Amino acid sequence: MAENILEINNLTVTYGQFKIITEVSFKVKPKEIVCIAGESGCGKSTLIKAVLGLKQLGAQIEEGSVILDGRDITRLGVEERRQILGTEIGYVPQNTRGSFNNIRSYEVQYKETMLAHGLPFVKADAIDVFKKLNFPDADTILEYQPWEMSGGMNQRMAIGLAVLQKPKLMLADEATSVLDVTSQKEVIEELSKLRDELGWSILFITHNLGVASHIADKLGVMYAGRMVEYGAIRKVLDHPIHPYTRALLAAIPGKDRKLPQGLEGRPPLDGAEWTGCNFVPRCRFACEACKTKKYQLIEVEPDHFASCSEGME
């Protein structure tokens, strides 16, 4: 096994003339949960799609590379990519209602999926996985059909299916956002259990920093296509450096029951050309130099990177 399960190097992704992701780099080590947080339109889902393969989506990897366990998968062909999807990369989408056929039993669909990926389907293994993940009715759940299940249970069945294929890397795109708070907490606990017991790595995309703070080892914050801060979760949350990270944290309702602080303005339009920092129009600390400064992630302390430290004492 390579040193890093996933390496994203200097990735730039475009949709037509629109630049969605600009020069993003980070690594996922074995047994690590990396969360990428950011607001709608910051490019976090596109990032996951870049790992899964963008062919059908009209997007193009302009620059940079995606390296999975030592193998460059940036520009794989359709057939080669199919071989690694599912078996090497597992994926849990945001809304799994569309992932299953509503009126066929989970068992049939599990079997089909496994066969399609050239893996044997052993019912006992599946039940074993369900038990490990604390599913209710683990023994009989495969006989149900998706329409009989709540959204939360269906989401967990999708996680179960991804787990069963034993991928090296799990990608979860807002996997808990459609759930109620109680099931959200359970799913998050299951995901971290998965990591602890089975030793897999997870790349978790979320807009919910609360969720991130409960499961992540590393946290990356994206703004308008750029990674503005990245590092060990405690370092980023306890000492946020980038003005955007600080604004984002202030906007989250906290335990103190103070009204959260908003952030004026809106992110730049997709693909707008920027010289210098693209957070300038909304930044309280912006100065003349910021308008021309070149984007660069700087190591502020070990395991903690930020592209700007304006306004810190």
Next chain:
Amino acid sequence: MSSAPLLEVRDVAKHYGRGKKRHEVLTDLNISLNEGEVLGIIGESGCGKSVLLNLISCLEPVSAGQLFFKGEEYTGKKPKDVCRWFQVIFQDSEAAFDPKMTIRQSMHENLRLLSGDSKDADAKIEAMIEIMGLNPALADRYPRQLSGGQVQRMSIARSLVTEPNLILCDEMTSALDVSAQAMILQYLYKLRQKRGLTMIFVSHDMALCSTFCDRMAIMKDGKIVEIGTPEQIMDHPQHEYTKLLLDAVLYVK
């Protein structure tokens, strides 16, 4: 009667289906909302929060019980009789806009209906869209040409531009980013201080409600199991279910 609450829901129940298929959604629900108060209603999917708003706004008839507005009963009235009293902000706002009208036309219609023709309608609409953190130029698009979060903010703008006194909102900010959510709450907070605002704020986000509401009601399976000030609910929860919900709130550690 000047001391009557602005809105009162008395012993309201709602069920769907009959006989074997009878499904109780709400049972014996009592709520009274005073002028200027913000009441948060919290519960998980399927607990009947949205049905409750539909009943209050007369979009669905109640199965039993009575509704009062300023002390007068309005049970069984049609939506068009009551629509001037309050603005409703729905969760699925794309469905709440006419797909064949631009956002601007929809907003004009709402304004005209509630406050008659006015020359500065366009200016008002654009100013409100700006407050919601959107580009006013988006007003000339059709709902399907906007993102989910943008339509949601447009629907909030459409309601607020009529300067309502009572707002019923269903998961108003759940589709939004935290920074946009915070902006809108800040604005509503300022509005409250400036001219008073009564709200029913249906949400699943306890942390959010506790920052903004005067009282919070916890709903489970069609019943209110606990109601109190944010201090009472968050610091001294009594009901087991409230404790369970509180335990599941994921604060940023």
